[in-house]
Amino acid sequence: MVNNTIVLNKSSVEGLIEMSEVIDCVETAFAEEARCNVDMLQKNIYTLTRIVKKVLEILG
């Protein structure tokens, strides 16, 4: 079991990954999202915000 937390600053991050690899990651990310394999609370928050806004509009 892992019992260390790795801390990486900006220069470490930029030195570890190349753009071609990032492109692969982003392609995978979009595809997994399209296959409904991703859980993102962020989307739920936008939906909730919209619902609250509508309710407030209705209530005047």
Place this chain on the structure above:
Amino acid sequence: MPCSVIGSVAGVKAVNVHPDNPQKYNLPTVMAVIELVDPDNGYPIAIMDGTSVTNLRTGAAAGVATKYLAKENADSAGFIGSGVQALLSFLALQEIMEINEIKIHNRHLESSEKMAKMIRDTYGIDAKAVETAREAVTGLDVITTTTHSRTPVVLSKWVDEGTHINAMGADAPGKQELETELLLRSKILIDDWEQASHSGEINIPVEACVIGIDDIHSKIGDILIGSKVGRSNEKEITIFDSTGLAVQDIATAWKVYEKAVKLDVGLKLDLLA
């Protein structure tokens, strides 16, 4: 921005926006930190700078969209905006297409000249800074916009048939880089409806009920997995409205983490000690 991909990766990005930072504190406008956790037990396996990950994955999204939506023989690119995001979008485009001509427009000419010079010197590509946005749009195959504009900077009449546009700049309600008329005559792809309609390129026309969900062709992911067709002919204009998904951050950060473990890079802490 928490996110998990079922059975594989999980993490959260904390991000903030402070527009006055560069002038007041010499700090970036947007700063982020990413925490990755073991999906099985929640142990925090990595904490890393999220600003660089955000910049990289946003540029990469322009590359992915261009790969799937630009004309087959596309070899020229225009950039409206010449900051970090424009540069990273260029790096992504350069990975997926052979670029022979680049035109860059920024309201501060010295900024676009700096980017053009870097591209000429480093990549040997014919890159020019141009004084008007129109020059960085008309006659070019792939356009990438990375401004924070609240009024359209690309007019419909400037855009040729067959162009692909990466609209990367709009990231908050009230921002819009492309004229609504251009959106209406184009095939629009998004990364996510909730985000795009809230704060992406389409947010203003959606709020005005000029564009609705039925006007959106599909999510970019649907093209990637083959459930929808992307470009269907050489004449249509395609637009990718990028807002940025948490899964892009976490997938990229996970790759960084894997490489850090493999190469033994980074400071190691036992947070439970």
